[in-house]
Structures are given as C-alpha cells and as structure tokens.
Amino acid sequence: MPHLFARHAKDKLNAQKITEIVASCDREPIHLLGRIQPHGALLCFDRQGRLIARSANAAHWLGAVPAIGETIRDEHLSPLSRQTIRAALADRASQDESVECKGADGERFDLILHWSGETLIVEFEQISLKAPAATQFALFAQRAIQRLQATSYDDVPQLLQAAAEAIRAMTGFDRVMGYRFMADGSGEVIAEAKHDDLAPYLQQRYPASDIPQQARRLYVLNPIRQISDVNAPPISIEPPTHPQTGVPFDLSHSVLRSVSPIHIEYLRNMGVGASMSISIVRDDKLWGLFACHHMKPYRASHAVRLSSTVLTQVVSILIAQIEAKQRALADHRISEQRSRIAAALAQAESPLAGLVSAAQDIAALVNCEAVAIVVDGEVVVRGKHSAMKRELLLELAQHLARERTDYFVSAAIDEMLPAELASGLRSEGVAGCLAIQMLGDSRKTIVWLRDELVETIHWAGPPDKVVAMGPNGPRLTPRGSFEVWKQTVTGRSRDWSDVDQNAARELRSVLQEVALMQMRESERARTTLLATLGHDLRDPLQAINMAMLLMGRGLASNNDTAKRVEGSTRRMQSLIGYILDVSRIRSGMGLGLRRVDVALGDLLESMAEQARLAHPGMTLDMHIDNRAATVHVDPDRLAQAITNLLGNARKHGDTSQPVTLTATTSAAGVAIEIRNRLLAPPTVPFDRLLDPFKSGSLDNPANRGGLGLGLYIAHAIVKGHEGTLAGRFTEDEAIVEIKLGSGDPHEAAP
Template sequence: MSAQPDSRSESGRPEVLVGPSGCEREAIHVPGSIQPHGVLLVVDPDDGRVVQAAIGPGAADAIVPDPVGRPLREALAPTAAPLLHDLDVRVPTLGTTHLGLVRAGETLHHLIAHRADDAIVIELERALAGEPGSFDEVYPHVRAFLEAVQRDGDVAALTALAAREVRRITGLDRVLVYRFDPDWNGEVVAEDRNERLPSYLGLHFPAADIPAQARELYRLNRLRLISDASYTPTPLRPDVNPRTGRPIDLSFAVLRSVSPVHLEYMRNMGTGASMSISLMRGDRLWGLISCHHRDPAIVPYHVRTACDFIGQVLSLQLAADETTTVADRRGALRAIQTRLLARMASAEQYVDGLVASGDDLLALAGADGAAVVAGGTIVRIGAAPSGDEVQRLVDWLAGRERLDVMATDSLAAAMPGGEALKDLASGVLAISISQLHDSYVLWFRPEVIRTVTWGGDPRAHAEPSADGLRLHPRKSFAAWRETVRLRARAWEPAEIDAVAELRTAIVDIVLRKAEETAALSERLTSINKELEAFSYSVSHDLRAPFRHIVGYAQLLKKYEGERLSERGNRYIDTIVESAISAGTLVDDLLGFSQMGRATLTPVAVDMNALVADVRRRTEADTHGRNVEWRVAPLAPTRADPIMLRLAMQNLIDNALKFSRHRDPAVIEITSTATPEETIYTVRDNGAGFDMAYVGKLFGVFQRLHRVEEFEGTGIGLANVKRIAERHGGRVWAKGRVDGGAAFFLALPRR
C-alpha cells in the first residue's frame, strides 16, 4: 500500500492492533524496544543513573552487562567519560545531538542524546569501518547539491536532483521522492535507482498507507533508518519508566523499533533496509525522500546527517518555488478583483457590477460557469447549471452549517444527487454574501475523467492472521489503474482566497448601502417621532373639549329637556353619542401614540394568569350571552406586562365583538412554542373577513365591516401590531367570510 517501505504505519507496542482502524490506533511513539544494532539508555537527569536500558548485540561491547541503577559514567566504556560532562546543558529540549565517538576495544560507537518524558535518552550506534568521521568529509557532496539547486528551479527538477544526490551519497539501491496531496494520498514524483529494485515513479498511494500518527512522527523527527527488515527487536528493561510509570516516548530515538507489520511489509516489497527523510513546508509535512536497499544496510551517521541537510535545503527550495508560483497567481487574481470591485462600486446594485463582465467573474476562480443568487433572482454566466439546479444547490447550502466559503471538487460526494450535475458542476466553489438571506455567488467546474495508477490495489488492506492476534500486510505492489470520475479539477488555495476576499468586498459594499439606508431610516424615525409627539399633543388637547360637549349636552337635556321637542332631544342624544365616540377615538389615538413612546420593561409573564384576568374584565360585556371559552394551558413568555395585557385585551375584545351573533360564541386561546418564538392564537367563530383584505387589518382606521354592524375606532389591531413590533415579534391573521377568524401574536423567545 505504499511505494516506500517506511511509509507504512509503525506499531507502538510489540502487540499489533487488529481491525479496520488498527494501524491508525497504534501508539508508534512508545514501541518498548529498539533495533538491535545499538544500545539505548534512559537516564534520570537528577542523579545521572540509568533507569531503563535496551542492549542490542551490535553495541554490547560498549556498555556493562547490567547498567540499570548505575551512574551513566560507570555504565559506558571509560572512553565515554569526557563526552558526558554538562549533559543537562548540551542536550537540546527538542531533537537529538551528537556527543562524539566512544571507543570500546577495536570498535567505535556514535554517542547520541535527546530528551524525552523528563529524562535524557542516550544511544550508542556502532560506527562502520571506513565511514566518514565527520560531516566535513561528506560536505563536498552536499556542496555539489547546493550548487545544482541554484540552477534547477521547478519542482520536478529539484526533486529529481535530490533523489540522484541522496542515492549517490548513500549508495542505496533506490531513492524516491514522495509527495502528499491535500487528502494525504501520495505520489512518487522523482526516482533514482539501479536494477536491483523495481521502479515506482508516477505511482500513487492511498492516505491509509501513512496514518495520522505516523505523519506526526515524520513531522517531528525528520530522519529514520531501518537497517534490517528481518531484525529481532531488543526490549527495553524495565518496560516502563520508573519516573513516570509509563513507557518512554521514543519519537526522537535513532534506534526506535517499528511495527512487525511494517517489517513484513518491507520484506514483501523485497526491501531489506530503508531510510526516510521528511520534506517540510513550514510546519506541514510536504512529502518524503524514501531510500530502499535490497539487502540489510546501515547508513553511517554523518552520511545520514548530510541527507538530512539535503532534505532541509530541498524543503526550503520547494517552499520558495511554491511561494513564488502562488504569489504570481495571487497577483493575477488581485488584478481581476480590482476590476470587479470598480464595477460593483459604481453600479446602483452590486449584482449588476458583478455580472457586467462575466469573463472576469469566471477568471477569478478559474471556473467554466458561475451564478449570482440574490434578491430572489438567479443570474447565470458561462457553462452553469439551469436556474432550478442552481436553486437546488442554494437550498442545499442553506441547509448546512453556514460557511463564508465552501469548496468541493466532488459535488457528488458532498450533496445527495450531486452526480446529476457532473457535466457542469462536479466542482463547486461558493461564497455566502448574507447572514439573513440565501444569497450566494457560485462557481462551477465540470467533471474531469482521469486515470490514476496506484502502487497495488488501494482497496486492499492489512488482514488479520489465522489466530487473529496480528495483521499481515498485502503482498502485491503491481501497478493498479483506476478511472476517477465525478471529480473536477481541484480549487487552488489562491482561488479560494480570492473569492473569500471578493466576499469581504461585497459585504463591505452591502454594509455601505445599508449605512446609507440606515441614515435615511434614522431621518424617517425622527420624522415619525415628531408626528407621534404632534399626535400626542393634539389627542391630549382634544380630550377636554369632547368631555365638555358630552357634559353640557347631558345637562341641557336634564334641565331643559321637557321644553324641547322630540326632535331637539334626539339632536342632543346624537350630539352626546357622537362626542362620546369622538372622545373614545381620541383616547385610542392617545394610547396608540404613547405605545410608540413608552419604555419597554420586559419581565417573565404568566400568560395563564394574564388571560384569566382579561376574561374576568369582560364578564360585564358578555352578561346574558352564551360564550364558550376554550383556553388551553399557555406557555409563559418574557414581555412588558402592561403592553402585553393591552394586546391580549384587544384580541379577546375583537373576538367577542365579531362573534356576538353566534350562539354559542366560541373563543379559543392556545399557544405554540418553537425554538425561535412563542405564538399565541385567539380564534373565534364569528363574522370573519375576506383574506383578500388581510393586509388592511392592522392599519390605523382600517375597518373591514361597517360601523353600523360592529362598533370600534379601527385602532385596536394597530395597537396589537405596534406592541408585537416593540417586542421584536410579529402578528398576522387568517379568516373567511362568515367562517370565523384567527389572530396570531408571536413573541421571540430570546
């Protein structure tokens, strides 16, 4: 499942996890053992004593037989003593350091140290006869690579150069450069080899070959060597660090043991030894330089250091090359952005400016088609799906978690039924330009059918052994071709960033328009306040004259009525009735005016108690009538109690008034709670109304019945609407002529 043996997940324990996700769950940083060609000691930094040890036969001559519990100086050969001074200062917080060479009899050993789990880890690795004694001896090879890097600029040339130079320095049979894609699938992009191992150039490998925890180790520790695929691990004794009670973290150990599954995987590939060097782009793993040899082999320490240096230089060059390419692309897209912004800023509606040059809108994302959805309209550009298909896409986007930018190169995998749009919209890039409305700009790319050659069937997985205790990796690495469908060319990060910047610009333009509208609204609000003040003043001043008219007319009838004719008395009754009606109208106008000026004081309101109290107050008006009340348990709410009482009073009075000719009159009061609001309903079986005129119901002085039929000033429902709006709520009504009516008052729950 991988072109390079070291790309398989490594095990963190001698036992292997069995199951579909076993490799992903292996704790590969705590294997509890080492490769046998060296020695590893865990040292307590406080007293300098060895607390754990793993002694491989390859370096046993450099250490005493039982070092645990001894001071480090006594555990190692006497020639190591000069190299052990000031360890606490010389050993870095992160990464390894080479302390020097230790002679034990006729052999030399590299002394390497790093920190782990609040301990110092010392490693001894036997030096090969004739190997470079220092980095200076291999530097001429590195210098040749550095000089060549200056001449080779693109990724293909740089990676091919690195593969060639690493194989020349190491003498191994095959060196691959392996690059990850955004989904962590890999591709061999460069190769240098002899005929002892087959070619994997151009082959792809699935992300499962290198699980996340293995990628993290590659990111932390840039170089790893497996000298013999058939080695027997040397266990660490004791198996846990007595300082922590846990296995020691060997992430940075040169000798760290690997999974038996991985070793079997190497043998299946015909690989006896491997070395890997991480290629980084910032803190992210870009790829690997993967080195293979058919037979067991040890790459000398200073040669590995040179290869690590080459890996670092290649990482920097690749990053610089990609940065330059991306910068050039961003510059071209920014020029397109500038033209689009200029058109939008000068247009009355930003949509008009956005679509004025369809070519620029398409070029901004490198798309074949686009669509702008705003204000209930859809404008399509280029090779875009139909209006109905675009609306289906918008509905799908609106039903998901709202993101500023959404990008997919496989709509079929993301949206149910997306495969139907493959010819025009296998890839979709979308920006949301409103938090309140379903407004989007979308770009489309068609399906691109391509063939991917894998290094073996990517569907093949490691299988459990007959006893179920361990996993066996696949054995075939023959090229396996797959035809990839329902996928478009991937959106580049620069394109995604460009449309995200366009979204910001559109939102800024919309906000500017909103500010202009807000300024106009503020002016209208000021005018409305002046009108309210005028209404209040006039209403207040008219109350006294109407009361005087009623009072004096009634006095006139009381004291002079006997001397007046029947006609005169009828005139006086008309004057009284009209003056009372006018006074009521003035009172209602005054209340309506005050409703817009009063301070809102929301508190928790028991709607059951409030409605019960309103019903008691209507008993005098309903005396002698057959009224059937159907009041369900009502949900509580939070509102201004005085205003809410007035609203319910008006709705209930309205229901009683228009059902006076029914026997019985049925008044039903219920509530419904949604996540956003609580809705109160007052329903009657009265005269009802024609829904064609429902828009007039809540206006001031708007009546749908003659005053001779049903009295009233036409302000009550306008008051209900104003109260709802003051609370951030809403009102509406449903009815039919002679079939009753239902009025709905919705108040927000927050």
C-alpha cells in the same frame, strides 16, 4: 491481472470492523516498543546518573557497563564515552550532536544522546569500516545545497527531483523517492532517482493507511529514520519499563528504535532490504518525505543522515519560496480582478447589472468551466454551461439560503448536495462547484462550476485494507503486491485549490464592501432627500404665507392671492412628485407605468408645447419622420422624461441657439434625439450626471430652484419602457438619445 481483492472467507469483515482495526492500528505505540535495532547498543540513566535500563547486547558491543542501579565508574565504557555522558548528566544543555568513540573490540561507534523526560538515553551506533570521514559528507551536502539554491525551479516536482538525485548520490541508496502528501492523507511519488534495473514508482499513489497517524507524528518529531536490515532480529531493552513509572521507555527521538512488525512486513513485501526516511516538514506539519530504499541490508552513517537532514531542511525552505512565489502571482492576479469587479459593481445600476458586466473577471478569478450569477430570481450563466437549466441554479441558491451557509465547496456534489439537486447538476455534466452567497436587499449567489474529471490513479498495489487473524484477533496486514493497480475515479471534478477558495472569499469581501458602500450611499441619499425637500418647500410655503398676509391686510386682491397660491402649490406638488419618484425608483418599486397606444407625432407636439410654455424664448426645432406611427408607452411619464431633457437643454445650453428634437422610426424601434449647443463642455462624463446625488445638484446657478433629479428620473422612466437613455458630449454640443424597443412602434390602422 488476477483480481487482487479476492480474500479467504475469514478475511471478510464488515466496514465497521475494518474501521475499528484501523483505529487500533493508529493507536499502536510504535515509540514504546521496548526494542532497538541490532547495529548498536542503548543505555538509560536517571537524573542521578544511575543506569536504569540497557539493551540486551550492551555488554557485547561496549564491554563493561554499569549494573542496573549503578553509576558509571572508570572501568566502564571508554574514557570519551564516560566524559560525554557525565557532562550531559551535569548539564542537560550540554549535548554534542555525536561523538565518535570506541567499543569493546575497538569497534567505532557514534555516541548519540538525548533527554526523554527525566531519562538520559545514550545510544552507540556502529560506524561502518568503509564509511568516509564526516567532513566529506558535509562538503558534499554544502555543494548540493548551493546547487539547489542557485537553480530557479518552476515547480516543486522539479526541485524534489534535483534533491532526490543529490540525496541518492550522497547516501548510496538504490532508490530515493520524493513523496508529497495529498489532502486526503494519501501520498504521491513526484520525484524519483533510482538504479536503472529497478521498476519505477514515479507518479504512483500510496494510500493514507500506509503511514498511520502515530508514525506521521514521529516523522515530525524525529525528521530522519533508518532501518538498516529488515530481516535483523530486534534487541530487547532490559528491563522493558521504567522502574518508577512502569511505562516503556519513550524512543521517539531514538536513532536505534526498532520498527513495528507490520512496517517490516510492508518493506519485505516491497522487496526492500533497508530503508531511510527524511521528513519534509512545513509549518510544523508533515508535507512529504524522501523515502530511500536499498535492496540489501545497508546503513547510512550518522554523518550522512545529518547531511541529508540539513539538505532536506533547505528543500523545505525552497518549497516554501516556490509556493510563496506562486501565491504572490495568484494574489496579484486576484487583486487586479478584484479592483475591476469592485469598480463594475460600484458603477452599476443594480447588483445583477454589475455582476454581469464583471462576469468575465468573476469567471477568471477561479479556474472553472462556467460561472453562474444568481440575483434573487434572475440567473445569468457564462461559459460552457450557458444553456443549463436555470431552475437548478435557483434551487442551489435556495439550498444555500436554507442551510444558512454563505460558502460552499465540493469536488463531488453527489456527496454534499441533496440527491435530486445533485442529480440535476450531474445531468448537465457538472461534478464540482464552489459557491458564495450574500443576503441583503437582494440575495446574491455566485457559483463556479467544474465538469467531471475522469481520473486514473496509479496505486502502488491495491489500496484496500487486508485483514488477517493473529494471536490477538484480527489485524491489518500490509498488501502483498506493489504492482501498479489502476483505479478509475468518476463523479469528481478537479479539487478546488486554496487559491481558488481564497479568490472566492475575496469576491464575497468585495460584495460586502460594495453593499456597505451602497448602504452608506442610501443613508446619504435619504438624508439629502429630506434636506432638499425641506429646503425647497420653504420658499413656496413662505410665498403662500405672504400672499395670505397681504390679502388679510387689504394689500392684495383675491385674484392676485389666488394666482400666487396656485403657483406656489404647483411648485410644492412638483417638488413632492420628484421626491416620491426618486424614492420609488431607489426602493425598487418602479414608477407604475400605464402604457397605451398613442400617436408619436401628437405626443411629441404636446411635449414641445409644454416645453415652450415652461421656457419662454426657447427655440425648439422638431423633425419627426413618421407622425402616424404609434408607440405603446405611458404618455404622461414619457412626456415627463422628454420635458425634463428639454428643460436641461434650455438651462445648461446656449439659449441663443435652437434645441433640436429628432424622432425616427425603423424596424429596430423609435429613436428620439435631443441636441443643444453648449456654452462650455461638462467636466464629468454623462453617466456621472445620472447620479441623483452628484455634487453640485443643489444651488446650481444654471438650475436655480431645481433638485438636479430630472435626468435621473428620465433615465428611470425610459428604462421602465425597456428602453435606453444615453448621452455624449462633443466640444460644443450635448446629444441625448432615447431608444424604445422594436416592439413599441407600429403603423396606425387606416
């Protein structure tokens, strides 16, 4: 194929000049051209019924017409024409859709009128001698509409294909194309019904410049447009401007309005002799078109056009129904995933843990190749790019924070991100990303990633602008070739749909809701801690006060008083220690572990002795398979954790049965299991018992004087050792197991 972009030197203009010419083209007043097509006549009347303009061929088609400045008299026009015009002048609301009347030589015309401001525009459109009765087209349209409504379509292209076939059968055009506009203003033919010997245009793309902005506006105002003969010379309106305003007559709603010379040239280059366009309008916006082409001059009657317009309006409704159904299915899917994600976040120990546990649903929210979860300095990637460099994702999160944006979407990151960052992501095969970010106690960033999609677009001819010199300087000209011109697009991913973007916003909403819930929980926790501390410190303070009072009155010895004060002080220290531990854990400060090597057997024996002293009468059976093994732990903190667990076993278990502690070592690490017999199984799962502010923590009859924080602190201590604490219940037993990692145990040196 020869290079279609070769141009003469005089055609070569810089990009800025072309942009200026395009803008000028967009401003062309195509509704104010002052001309009509020759297959009819036009009359303009003011509010007083005086003729203020007429087409140059009015007398030829209609016979006697009023002179400029005169009103209609009985010798003018046909009786029905006079009656219809006078009724419209008397009452602006009295406008029939069309009236069939006669012209000078008995020619049949559709009389169509409308008000444009204070001007009544009356058009006489010639009716073909071969045109069937209007009722025939109405019946055809009704049946076609019934077929469309009775059929269930999986997608919009199927619907438009059926509609294009119905319109072609009704109108008789050689080709009818269903044309949908893209986000960038270009259009794609997604349905086509045509004569067998015509080359197909299906799936071809047309650049946005093919339909200038002012033409798009007219397509919304006037949903149907016909050009009956591209080679027919236009007819002037005389005078060309309104006598009072000096402005050309606004023919936006005219059926005979002439056409821009550039569009006529465009159609000639396509080999089209006549055309008709029917607008598909959704929510007052131009969604698409049915473009009808005939290779020779051809005219669809007013009745045919009305029937086609009604059918297209039904198509617009059906498109809305298909899209609404697709949205409803997507909304239902997103709602289910949203609920699962919210539940995972609410139950998780940390934002990262919650997001990671919900990663599968987060990835499924949006059609993508991979999803990245970035919480502060932690990065987790799921999907195809799980091995990509974490530094790139951290930098992306930092970039969003610097730009103070909580939402980012791009199908071409080269155009939207800093060059170095975009280059790094592109080196990983990523071309598009959709990201949300939320700041707070921790910065959470979710990034959905899409790979490059190398796409071949089939344009109907080269989509570049062609500039030629005219009498008024350079102007755009329509392209001369409509052969398929292939363009390979790289550096882009699939576009992010509205559904994708709504899903991302839904996730951000979930993060906000969970964060708000956690803020409320933190406030409740703080209030509970203060209330608990005040409640539980009162008793030992009262005991100290009473002991000192008794000693002062000589009712207690110094020895007794010292013991009571010492015991109450220990209780106060224990309470304050609990509160400080919980505060450090919840604030993220950690417990400040000091880890050393200690003998496993000695450590557990010491803990057992403390438990027996704290709980007289408790029977504790211990089984340690390797007493000589050492563990790298904080002995005081681990002792605190295990002592808390043994205390819980004593307080909430059957005291007539022993508590069993078993420690085993293996290549996987150390496992410490504590079992006790239950009086009754708990009514909540073990994980719920890890909540420090669960209902019933205070004033629990089985734990009088306790805060209900021991299990929560024990869990945090084990987690601080990179271990796990898990529990389960059988019908009559509680089993809690601590596992410390494989790096912890090792044999003592001989």
